[in-house]
Amino acid sequence: MSFDDIMKSKLDEASKKVDDHIHRLLVLGEPKQLYYAARHLLDSGGKRIRPYILLKSCEIVGGDSNNAIPFAAAVELLHNFTLIHDDIMDNDALRRGVPTVHIKWGIPIAITSGDLLFAKTYESILKSKNISPLNHDRLIECIERITAATISICEGQAMDLSFPSLDVDEDGYLKMIDGKTASLFKACAEIGGIVGGGEAAAVRILGEFAWNAGIAFQLIDDYLGLVGDEKTLGKPVGSDVREGKKTLIIIHALSQASDDEKERIKQILGNPEASKKDVKSLLALIKTLGSLEYVKNVAEKYAHEADSRLSFFRDSLAKQDLRDIVQFFVKRIY
């Protein structure tokens, strides 16, 4: 098996228990339509990376990750709540190769099913006491981490909405993905550490590990959004270009482009009518300007930062799994 296949099978294995838990949380509600809508994206795939980081962070501090399942389910519920709402805001019609929730059920049910998943995030954490009672101080710490991450996600999303499409620099972009992505990765690792009984220092370092890993993940995700094929993307090639998605690749390209090239980029980017040929020529230009290489290097730098945090911990299977998941993030583009 290739490294890629090994990682995918590890993610799959970890996700089984998490998905079972999610299924139990979402199976019985009424009206049915609301619960179908809430489960739609969850049932249509996703790599369950956030639960995986949480479970492995529990193990790395010596905890039993079975006790962390309700928390791992919670972060996946939270993630899917933000996806449903993001798809409405971006007017995206496809995700994971299936119609998005608002396309299938309309915007009102999509908004409500996102809200429901957010509430179910807390329910999953609160009901953990029926499975493996956690000291209440630690339970509250977990709820604090979830809440802080959600506030960061909202702020990151609003930054994304507020930026005029081509007027964001590298710092602004990093602040945005800090909010939209890295803050939840950080919370996942911290919660795993807390549930696993880790000391405050271990929890803090796990948070730093996952924050850096989250930035690397998002940089490569944006990269794949530009160069990936339809199967990898789960949506048509060029969607991110036509949508004018703000990525570090575009920011770098604009900073390196001549005035003529800038004009070309601005004509194609965010133009919903851009043809396949336009998209192709934009990608060729971006490549020539060295922007793909640049962003790959930045991602590698964050991945290295993440990896370095793990030296705090003794060698273990969980430590190797966390090292590998970061490599998995950045190696996806080769």
Add this chain to the structure above:
Amino acid sequence: MSFDDIMKSKLDEASKKVDDHIHRLLVLGEPKQLYYAARHLLDSGGKRIRPYILLKSCEIVGGDSNNAIPFAAAVELLHNFTLIHDDIMDNDALRRGVPTVHIKWGIPIAITSGDLLFAKTYESILKSKNISPLNHDRLIECIERITAATISICEGQAMDLSFPSLDVDEDGYLKMIDGKTASLFKACAEIGGIVGGGEAAAVRILGEFAWNAGIAFQLIDDYLGLVGDEKTLGKPVGSDVREGKKTLIIIHALSQASDDEKERIKQILGNPEASKKDVKSLLALIKTLGSLEYVKNVAEKYAHEADSRLSFFRDSLAKQDLRDIVQFFVKRIY
């Protein structure tokens, strides 16, 4: 001063500390646009009935309601989160006499600012420990009540969205407003009781009190939505008719109407083009059919149920305030 004026001044007085607390929670965030949007409805009025019930429920069990302020702020944040999202779903342009959040900032920022207020609901509760540390078991109980109420609200909202406009009976309607309104009223009183140090029985009875009060409140709110003037409503007269809002008044009217009258109701209700004259004739018909009187009586019945629960408690100022607020709900229509 009239009873109405006395109640309004009591609500105003209680809301000051709650609003200060909310203001502090929402003052410092970035991006500013998100926080302006999140504060917009909160800053434009509202009676703060839910915080009032929470604070008085704290007092009735002998607690100091100053300790309950962060919780009272939390339920108001939660309520406003649902209002922002509801206004998007119903495509309402005005509330409390001002443009709704999505009209002023667009749907994406409105969705996100609602999500933010939901997260801030939990933040307000969690940060209460900086002001008046609550026993962690009780803190978690409060978080459970908030979470359960939100799930009920989502389910109630989805029921509302799922019902074909004219195909809902009295039971279905009551189930819907149980979810959309009464569940949060119930949580408010229970949380007040928990924070105030009430015994389990007192907390349960407070919940029953507020659940009944919430049903009475919603019945009368729907009543006023039909017969109120523009100033009371904060939106044009006839909005609820043109929107086809499902209320017990309409359900009753349809059950009493002749086939011809049913046709007339169905032609006007939910018709965005309905003229002022149409709206007036619908109201006259509803009155003739006895539906206003019927719903007033049902509301009185729930108000009486609420009131009867309070006999569990010794006489106190807080008990009188809770009795009065229920009278205030049902007396608004005279």
